[in-house]
Amino acid sequence: MAEWLGQNTLLLGLALLDGLAYAALVFMVAVGLNLVFGVLRIINIAHGSLFAIGGYAAASLGLFLAAHGLPGWIQYVALVLAAALVGGILGPVIERLVLRRIYGHEQVLQLLVTFALFMILEDVQKLVWGVQPVTNDAPLRLLGTVDVPFGEDVIPFTAYQLFVLPGVALATLGGLAWFLRRTLTGRIIVAVTTDREAATAMGIDARRVFLLTFTFGAGLAALGGALASPTTTLVPGIGASTIVLSFAVVATAGLGQIEGAAISSLLIGIGRSAAVYLAPEFEVVVPYLIMVAVLLVRPQGLFGVVETRRV
Amino acid sequence: MLELAGVTVEIAGVSVLRAVSLHVPAGGRVALIGRNGAGKTTTLRTLMGLLPCRAGRVLIGGEDETHLPAHHRPRHGIGYAPEDRRLFGSFTVRENLLLPVQVLGLPAAEQARRLDAVFTLLPELAELAPRRAAGLSGGQGKMVALGRALMVGTRAVLLDEPFQGLAPALALRYAEALSRLHHALPEVAILITESNPELLRPLVERTFVIERGEIAPAG
Ligand SMILES: Nc1ncnc2c1ncn2[C@@H]1O[C@H](COP(=O)(O)OP(=O)(O)O)[C@@H](O)[C@H]1O
Numbered sequence: 107m108a109e110w111l112g113q114n115t116l117l118l119g120l121a122l123l124d125g126l127a128y129a130a131l132v133f134m135v136a137v138g139l140n141l142v143f144g145v146l147r148i149i150n151i152a153h154g155s156l157f158a159i160g161g162y163a164a165a166s167l168g169l170f171l172a173a174h175g176l177p178g179w180i181q182y183v184a185l186v187l188a189a190a191l192v193g194g195i196l197g198p199v200i201e202r203l204v205l206r207r208i209y210g211h212e213q214v215l216q217l218l219v220t221f222a223l224f225m226i227l228e229d230v231q232k233l234v235w236g237v238q239p240v241t242n243d244a245p246l247r248l249l250g251t252v253d254v255p256f257g258e259d260v261i262p263f264t265a266y267q268l269f270v271l272p273g274v275a276l277a278t279l280g281g282l283a284w285f286l287r288r289t290l291t292g293r294i295i296v297a298v299t300t301d302r303e304a305a306t307a308m309g310i311d312a313r314r315v316f317l318l319t320f321t322f323g324a325g326l327a328a329l330g331g332a333l334a335s336p337t338t339t340l341v342p343g344i345g346a347s348t349i350v351l352s353f354a355v356v357a358t359a360g361l362g363q364i365e366g367a368a369i370s371s372l373l374i375g376i377g378r379s380a381a382v383y384l385a386p387e388f389e390v391v392v393p394y395l396i397m398v399a400v401l402l403v404r405p406q407g408l409f410g411v412v413e414t415r416r417v
Numbered sequence: 418m419l420e421l422a423g424v425t426v427e428i429a430g431v432s433v434l435r436a437v438s439l440h441v442p443a444g445g446r447v448a449l450i451g452r453n454g455a456g457k458t459t460t461l462r463t464l465m466g467l468l469p470c471r472a473g474r475v476l477i478g479g480e481d482e483t484h485l486p487a488h489h490r491p492r493h494g495i496g497y498a499p500e501d502r503r504l505f506g507s508f509t510v511r512e513n514l515l516l517p518v519q520v521l522g523l524p525a526a527e528q529a530r531r532l533d534a535v536f537t538l539l540p541e542l543a544e545l546a547p548r549r550a551a552g553l554s555g556g557q558g559k560m561v562a563l564g565r566a567l568m569v570g571t572r573a574v575l576l577d578e579p580f581q582g583l584a585p586a587l588a589l590r591y592a593e594a595l596s597r598l599h600h601a602l603p604e605v606a607i608l609i610t611e612s613n614p615e616l617l618r619p620l621v622e623r624t625f626v627i628e629r630g631e632i633a634p635a636g
Pocket residue numbers: 428429433451452453454455456457458459460
């Protein structure tokens with residue numbers, strides 16, 4: 107074991123750093139999925155499409171701005187702006203035109219509808235961006251790399267993945283926790299999540315909360331995609347793999363737990379990238395092995411509470 | 418103040434209330450008595466607009482408000498303490514009490530005034546204020562639910578089986594609180610549901626009995 111470790115510290119270090127950056131992105135998607143499910147009680151399969159479209163929009167906007175010779179820092183504004191546009195436009199459109207019609211219906215129908223939505227958005231995305239890979243790694247290059255000491259080795263790692271991604275994820279976690287606990291709008295969202303009927307009887311317009319929460323969750327997914335876009339090549343299918351992974355995170359964490367979603371994002375993000383480096387043939391299954399292992403021991407997820415009566 | 422006129426309500430295709438009529442006058446204290454499953458909770462939920470009426474009308478202050486959305490009822494001065502308390506467990510007692518008036522957008526001074534009034538009426542809530550609602554005992558939770566209903570219930574409060582499951586000493590305290598409420602705020606109408614017909618007799622002026630979704634006026 108010690109010998110193996112000695113030979114593989116570099117790989118281990120890379121897996122850890124990569125996993126951390128990856129976990130940050132997965133968290134952005136999973137936390138929105140969790141929030142949306144908590145309030146709307148709909149498992150939104152199309153959540154991954156918002157991640158993909160956020161990524162494409164950010165890459166296109168970044169390339170466009172670079173082509174017009176705008177300064178480098180604009181690239182980072184473009185990431186956030188693209189996410190805000192995607193969330194702010196697609197969020198309300200989807201909630202009003204599609205989801206509003208299926209609240210309170212059987213879960214099978216809801217799954218079918220959001221799956222259909224996912225297929226439609228995937229086609230829209232192909233229509234707009236085609237099937238050729240799209241990349242804009244300017245935000246990654248502009249910040250350069252950092253030498254991370256790891257044992258006797260030094261791992262050069264991009265500052266973007268080392269600082270920006272985990273930083274944004276941490277800020278999202280802290281900001282969201284503060285927002286949900288300390289602001290009236292946040293408490294209203296928590297009230298609707300806890301007990302929609304009681305919240306309504308207290309004067310809360312649940313429909314408005316649905317719209318707000320969905321738009322916010324869509325924005326988080328799009329921001330995840332936008333932040334991911336400099337680190338990866340965008341191709342069709344990226345939405346599907348993201349949504350499946352964030353389902354694994356949400357199931358592992360248990361519903362309604364944002365801190366839990368952060369920890370299980372770390373678990374699954376690092377687990378997955380450890381597999382990428384150490385046992386690539388298992389890359390695809392490792393997240394689900396982690397999920398299954400957790401659910402076997404705790405069916406309600408790591409941090410979930412057993413659901414009592416919910417009328 | 419509150420009235421159901423020939424209201425029929427269906428849940429999952431079954432009529433749970435059939436041509437129900439019930440009147441709660443302004444400042445009146447009214448009991449709705451019925452066995453388990455008779456339709457008491459459904460009646461209160463209908464008054465709150467949480468269930469649609471198949472037929473009939475809901476009147477608030479004499480106006481037809483059958484189609485007034487549920488979340489507008491607190492604005493009309495109606496407070497509701499649902500069966501099983503239904504507090505928001507992750508909030509403190511104070512946050513639970515304040516939520517409905519914050520949602521209404523009342524000025525901070527008015528919010529504080531109402532909170533004080535509730536604390537005066539139910540002094541134990543002042544002590545419980547910083548505690549998390551999830552950690553309360555059943556009896557404490559009922560008091561908080563009553564307080565929360567009173568925060569917006571300036572014209573009427575609907576209390577769904579508040580005595581159910583209360584130990585005799587606690588039930589007595591709750592009944593005393595209701596008497597204090599009536600003397601301090603005589604303009605607030607009270608509608609209470611209960612399965613035991615004897616329990617509420619000293620507290621109310623009028624009793625309706627509901628059986629299998631039908632109300633026959635009595636007492
Ligand atoms: N959500 C529901 N789904 C199906 N049936 C319901 C539901 N809520 C109430 N009922 C039925 O309506 C009837 C009246 O219920 P309820 O108003 O809760 O009675 P009570 O409060 O007097 O015990 C019961 O027969 C109950 O089974």
